[in-house]
Amino acid sequence: MPDTALPLTILAPQQFASDNYAGICPEAWNAMHEANAGSVPAYGDDPWTQRAADALRDLFEHEAEVFFAFNGTAANSMALASLCQSYHSVICSATAHVETDECGAPEFFSNGSKLLVAASTDGKLTPDAIRAMATSRSDIHFPKPRAVTITQPTETGLVYTIDEVKAIAAVCLELGLRLHMDGARFANACAALNCAPADITWKAGVDVLCFGGTKNGMGVGEAILFFDRGLAQDFDYRCKQAGQLASKMRFLAAPWLGMIKDGAWLRNGHHANACARRLADKISGLPEIEPIFAVQANAVFLKAPESVLDALRAKGWRFYTFIGGGARLMFAWDADPARVDQLAADIKNASESK
Template identity: 40%
Template sequence: MFFASDNWAGAHSKIAERLLAESGGFASAYGTSDLDQKVEAKFSEIFERDVAVFFVATGTAANSLSLASVQKPGGISFCHTEAHVAEDECGAPDFFSGARLATVDGALGKIDPKALATKVARFPQDAVHHGRAAAITITQATEIGTVYSLSEIDAIASIAKENSLPLHMDGARFANALIALGASPAEMTWKRGVDILSFGGTKNGCWCAEAIVFFDPSKAREMHFIRKRAAQLFSKSRFIAAQFDGYFQDGLWLDLARHSNSMADRLRAGIENAPNAHLAWPTVSNEVFAIIPKSSAKAAEDKGAKFYEWPIPESQPELVGSNDTLIRLVTSFATTEADVANFLACLG
C-alpha cells in the first residue's frame, strides 16, 4: 500500500526494456543521435506542431530553466501560493533565473485570474525599484490534485497575452491532467496560449525523463546555453530519449496515467462511502486528500500503508478535528486494486 508519492514507484517494464535495448552499441552524444531526433519528432507529432525539445533530469530543472529562459533583470514570475516552484524547489527557479517569484492566491490550488491581474499590475515594466512582470507559471495537475479546465487556462493566458508575458506550464503530472480533462496535448497547451511546458515522465513510469518543450522553436535559442550552463546537457542523452521512446510507444504514457487516475477514483469513492472518513476537497487526478481518524491512520501504517500527513491549509484551520488527520494519497501506474481495497479496509 504505497501511496506516499508516485515518485516512489519504479519504472514500467516496457520502458525498462527499451532502455536496456539501447544500452549496447554506439551513438553520437549530446542529443545528436538518431534516437534523440526520432523522439523530438514524436513530441512534435504529439503536440500537432513543430516544437523544440530539451531533455533534463528533474522536474525542478525543467521548471527552473524554463523560467530562466524568459527572465529579464528585475523579473518577477507569478505562480500559485502552493505551487511546487514556490514551495518545494529550494529556491532553484530564483537561483537559475536571477529573478524571483510572486505568489497569487486561488481556490483549489489554481490561480485566481482577478487576483493575478491585480498582482501583475503591481509590477509594470518601468518599476525599477519593485521589479517588473516577466512570466506566469501554472501547475497542471495542481499540487492538491485539481486540474485547470480549458477555460481556466484561457483566462490565465488572456492575462499573459494582455501583458506580453510568456506562460509556462509545470506538467510534472501532465498525463494525469490530460486524462482527467479528456483533452489532447495541443488543446491543453499551445492552443490555450501556453508557451513553454515542463513535460514530466518520471512520475508516470519513467526512470528519470523530463523535457522542456517550446511551442515556438524560434524562442528556444538561448536554452541550448542555459541547459549546458546548468549542467543538464547529458552526453548520453539517448538514454533519456530511449525512456521517452518506450513511454510513447502505442500510447503507453496515456494508459499508465489512465490507470493511476482510475485507482485514485476507487480511493475517492471508497473514502466517500466510509463511515468515519471523508475527502478534504474534490480532486480528479491521481492525488487524493482525505480526513481520517488518527486511529485509522495508525492502523493503516501498522499494516504497511505509506502516505503523507498533509499540513492543514492556513486558510482552513477548522478543516480537521482534534481526533482526525489530513493525509495525501498518491496513486501510480504500479498501484493495484488490492492496494486500494486493503487501505479502505483500514477505514472500516
C-alpha cells in the same frame, strides 16, 4: 566490502506516499534496452534523441523546440529562467511546487527572479488573481512580472479545464506575461480531461511546457517543449551550463519513444487516475472523512480525524500531510488496485473503530 550480494527481494508493501516510489514501466525500460545496443554519438546527436523529439512533436501536433532534462526541478527552473531576467518575477500559486518544494531552485537558476504568490484557495490560479498580483505594483523596487506558472494537474490534484487555461492565457497575453506549465503529471491531466495534449497547451495559449517523464513511468527525465520557438534561443547552451546535458542522451530520450509509440504514457495516466478514483469511491460516505480537494487526477487528499490517520500509520501506511493537513495519497503507474482496496478497507476500519 558490504554484502552487496544480499538480495533486496523482501520488498516492502506498496505505499502511496508518492508517485516517485514507483520504478520504470516496461515500455520505458524496453526502449532503454533497445537503445543500449552499439555505439552512438553523445550529447543528443544520436538517432534516439532525434526520434524522441520528433515523436513528441507529433504527439503535440506542433513543431515545438524539444529538450530533455534530468528532472523536474531543473526543467521548470530552466524554463522559467528562459522567460525572465533576474529582476523579473514569476506569478504562481501558494502550493506551486516551484514555490514550496524546490529549495530555491527557480531563484538559483534565474539568479534571483522572485516568485510572487497570488491568492488561491485550492492551488489553482485564476485570471483575477493573476491580474491582481501583476498590477499591484509598477515601480522598479518591485520585480517586474514576466511569467505565470501553472501546474497541470495542480499539486492539490485538480485539473485546469481547457477553458480555464485559455482564460489564464488571455490575461497573460493582455498583461505581457509568458505562460509556463509545470506538467510533472501532465499525462494525468490529459487522461482526466480526455483531451489531446495540444488542447491544453499551445492551442490554449501555453508558451512552454515541462512534461514530466519520471512520474509518468520513466527512471529519470523530463521533456521541455517550447511552443513559442523564439523563446528556445540558445536553450541548448543553458542546459549544458546548468548541468542538464546528458552525455549518453539516448537513455533520456529513448524512454519517451517507448512510451509514446504505443500510448503507454496515457495508459499510465489513466491507470493512476483510476486508482485515485477507486479509493475515493470506496471511502465515500464514511463519517468525518472526505477529500480536501476534488479527486480529478491521481491524488486523494484525505481529510480525516487524527485518530484515523494514526491508525493508518500503525497499520504501516505512509503519507505526507504538508498540504491542507490531511493525508496525501498519490497513485503511480504501477499502483496495485488490490493494495488500493486494502487501504480503503483500513480507512474504513479505522473510521469505524474510532
